[in-house]
Amino acid sequence: MSEYHQSSEAFASNDGESKQEIRNYTMNFGPQHPAAHGVLRLILEMDGETIVRADPHVGLLHRGTEKLAESKPFNQSIGYMDRLDYVSMMCNEHAYVRAIETLMGIQVPERAEWIRTMFDEITRLRNHLMWVGSNALDLGAMAVMLYAFREREELMDLYEAVSGARMHATYYRPGGVYRDLPDHMPKYKESRWHKGNALKRMNAAREGSMLDFIDNMVEEFPKRFDEYETLLTDNRIWKQRTVGIGVISPELAKAWSMTGVMLRGSGIEWDLRKKQPYAKYAEVDFDVPVGVNGDCYDRYLCRMAEMRQSIRIIGQCAKWLRANPGPVIVENFKVAPPKREAMKDDMEALIHHFKLFSEGYCVPAGETYAAVEAPKGEFGCYLVSDGANKPFRVHLRAPGFAHLSSMDAIVRGHLLADVVAMIGTYDLVFGEVDR
Structure with a gap:
């Protein structure tokens, strides 16, 4: 979880001062994260610690x-x-x-x-x-x-x-x-x-x-x-x-x-x-x-x-x-x-x-x-x-490919720590996922 990008929008308040509204941010989960087991990269869109969207990237x-x-x-x-x-x-x-x-x-x-x-x-x-x-x-x-x-x-x-x-x-x-x-x-x-x-x-x-x-x-x-x-x-x-x-x-x-x-x-x-x-x-x-x-x-x-x-x-x-x-x-x-x-x-x-x-x-x-x-x-x-x-x-x-495809649907609304539990419960090995 090394990088993140915050999207923000400036707007003017009634008193004329410029403020910023912090919206969802995007975080890289892996592939270097220990729970990603070295070859899974997840791009997580997050609202605080809550997952809004998860995009698994294979190809490594x-x-x-x-x-x-x-x-x-x-x-x-x-x-x-x-x-x-x-x-x-x-x-x-x-x-x-x-x-x-x-x-x-x-x-x-x-x-x-x-x-x-x-x-x-x-x-x-x-x-x-x-x-x-x-x-x-x-x-x-x-x-x-x-x-x-x-x-x-x-x-x-x-x-x-x-x-x-x-x-x-x-x-x-x-x-x-x-x-x-x-x-x-x-x-x-x-x-x-x-x-x-x-x-x-x-x-x-x-x-x-x-x-x-x-x-x-x-x-x-x-x-x-x-x-x-x-x-x-x-x-x-x-x-x-x-x-x-x-x-x-x-x-x-x-x-x-x-x-x-x-x-x-x-x-x-x-x-x-x-x-x-x-x-x-x-x-x-x-x-x-x-x-x-x-x-x-x-x-x-x-x-x-x-x-x-x-x-x-x-x-x-x-x-x-x-x-x-x-x-x-x-x-x-x-x-x-x-x-x-x-x-x-x-x-x-x-x-x-x-x-x-x-x-x-x-x-x-x-x-x-x-x-x-x-x-x-x-x-x-x-x-x-x-x-x-x-x-x-x-x-x-390969069973793991079908399982990983469901990651976004399953983890939405969960916390960041729960993504680790989900990766574990999928029992993924990427030799078969990324053939």
Whole structure:
């Protein structure tokens, strides 16, 4: 909030003296403001501390992702999906690879679908932990951020174990996933900070396989969510900053094409995992949390409840995966690389390997739209193929873009401090907003 411009009008009073009438002034909120997270610029027209108009400006992060995807073979754009919403990586990948699989008529192995379902929910946890920590920090609560990032580290270890990367995994592939779950988890190594009994305690849950680690996580995480709620849910300062702030009616939520928690917080039970099931969501048991008042506090409660439901789903997926081994990607060398053992003895497999990574594969001509219930709402990929080895058109439906569009309608009449709460409750990540 660095600059402002006051508009004033001089007029003559009855006694002939010149006076000034101070009218609304315009203020820059961000992008350098901490609550603007570095890339959001809001131009606020204000009457004192009351918002009269809010004009969101994007354009500070534009990378032309959709046009870049149209210039590369299909597989080479999976990594771009990670960087759109760089807190919800695998959910973005899921929408893109589902679009490719629909056009190619690929049937994904059952084990791969269960792995995708599990990692979609691990991703949802990562997103909501980031949200609760950063939103609390924006509104003045420091400790929650430290607790939430403690749990995020363990989820990042799961990403790293399956893909080698802690954030931008590129783990989902057309036809399945990159590889099966590993038989062991990475362990902390001895250092001047971690040694002796403390090191043993930190590695206690990492002695077995990834599924053993996940089982321990399913048991422990609800207790840690209780810690967050102890700090926030009945905290009078937190409630003063969120209760009754940014109320979105069901009609307004639908008019602005809101999805995810922004829609469910207003009392509309719409979740693609239930309404249009994909992967293995039709086979797992979970509830869809719904708000009542449509304010920032309800949306906080919805996200906290969603984390508990995600843990339920992850536990069911881990149980199925433990009991059902099998392939995790189709054995179709046109879309999936052959195994290294096969390439040693089979020249055809070796040729397929080189062709896949140099030229990619051709997708039959057609168009499709594939959507997933990403942590922030409906993330969709509209894909058009003309039969070549790269997309003819890619358009991404990002939930944050629709939500940010409603900023002016929601914050009018609120105070300046409430704008911070609204930015937080939107759960914006600008890689997807400003594509």
